Amino acid sequence: MTTYSIMAPIVPFRPEQLLPYAALTQWSDAHRIWQGQALGNDPFQDFAHAAACGFRVPTGTGVTLMPLRHPQQAAIQAHSLAVASGHPVVAGFGPGAVVFQKNLMGSPYRSQLGAVREYVSVMRALLEKSEVEHVGEYFTCHSKLPAAPRPPVEIGLGVLRPRMARLAGEVADVAITWLTPAGYVRDVVVPALRAGAEAAGRPVPRVVVMVPLALAAAERNPVELAAISNTGHTMLPHYADMLRRSGIETSTQDPRGNAEALLAGDAFLYGDKAELADRLREYVDAGADEIVLNVTGVHMKYGERASLTELETLLEAVAR
Structure with a gap:
């Protein structure tokens, strides 16, 4: 479960x-x-x-x-x-x-x-x-x-890319991903983990996915929230390579374009409670054993009370 x-x-x-x-x-x-x-x-x-x-x-x-x-x-x-x-x-x-x-x-x-x-x-x-x-x-x-x-x-x-995923399958208890779309987890990360585990004759590690997301609201700009919480990662070569493999093109010269690409490519999730619950279930179907709700963008823009309320709301939504 x-x-x-x-x-x-x-x-x-x-x-x-x-x-x-x-x-x-x-x-x-x-x-x-x-x-x-x-x-x-x-x-x-x-x-x-x-x-x-x-x-x-x-x-x-x-x-x-x-x-x-x-x-x-x-x-x-x-x-x-x-x-x-x-x-x-x-x-x-x-x-x-x-x-x-x-x-x-x-x-x-x-x-x-x-x-x-x-x-x-x-x-x-x-x-x-x-x-x-x-x-x-x-x-x-x-x-x-x-x-x-x-x-x-x-x-x-x-774990971001196939070779590290295969190594995690050989030696780790848990594989931890960040900014990885559900499709990439399903098609790249999980198969590599299984291959490494099979080669080593050991169980497949648990898959933990860190998912940046935010609830939709009239006063919110999803591109801004995606940029606040993830621009630093999109500027790093190993993240850029992973995102490229998942079909998301980024640039060190265009932070706003990177944020737009994360939203379009489902690496940053934005929507109402029902929409986000459905999108998170895609990670379940992809093989995730633990989904970590990351509302850093909301916290950085709106503060502690907003981020705590956001987390409570999301936890209630996925529990249904």
């Missing part, structure tokens, strides 16, 4: 700013609360703060960027959050853009897939066996993680 979760549509400067969304997750039918990567806060610490304030809910990071932390530290943070919250954690990771890798490490990973494979290998050994002996091209780790009772930690990978 497909579940529905929420993306915190805010980059909190203070962890208490996350609490209204953690509360909504706890009190509604939302399955999990997610945060993306930001450079002004750490999502693992934000979620731990929410748990300490009494909002103990399932959490997910989608996705945290690998250059920011060694895989041992990633395993420790995911383990600690599961212990603190008392709920399952999806620890989602990805290599990030090549320019981001250069800025932090001096040069990018020689092989994106090779670095991701090693990262997951170290994390899995620590989380499942409590120790690791790994010497690789990208990471070395000889260490132990003290065993302690905790809820499950799933290792997720950010």
Whole structure:
């Protein structure tokens, strides 16, 4: 059965700013609360703060960027959050853009897939066996993680293109997509995941789709909302390539045109409650196991109260 979760549509400067969304997750039918990567806060610490304030809910990071932390530290943070919250954690990771890798490490990973494979290998050994002996091209780790009772930690990978999807099928528990139209998930992501899982002789990872969307209203401009929440992504080469593969052409010179293309290509959804519920069911039919409602555009344009109301309305719509 497909579940529905929420993306915190805010980059909190203070962890208490996350609490209204953690509360909504706890009190509604939302399955999990997610945060993306930001450079002004750490999502693992934000979620731990929410748990300490009494909002103990399932959490997910989608996705945290690998250059920011060694895989041992990633395993420790995911383990600690599961212990603190008392709920399952999806620890989602990805290599990030090549320019981001250069800025932090001096040069990018020689092989994106090779670095991701090693990262997951170290994390899995620590989380499942409590120790690791790994010497690789990208990471070395000889260490132990003290065993302690905790809820499950799933290792997720950010997946946009077929080769990363196939690798996720081989090594990950969860494949996390962003801005991927339902048709692309069905025709590209899921088949590649299955191929990787079959080659490795393991179950197909769960598919989590982050879906940017907004409810239609007379005073709203859907192009503006799509641009506010997604222009940064459409300017990155790996997102542009994924969108091109899904039939959506973007340009680094035309943010408004990119937003219009996202709307036309069903990468950003806009409509009334019934329309959005139907469009989200297309992701269910495409193979999504968890759909994450992302109303960042609404939050950035209209504020916290509007985004909370929007999420409540959408959760009620998909529950029917």
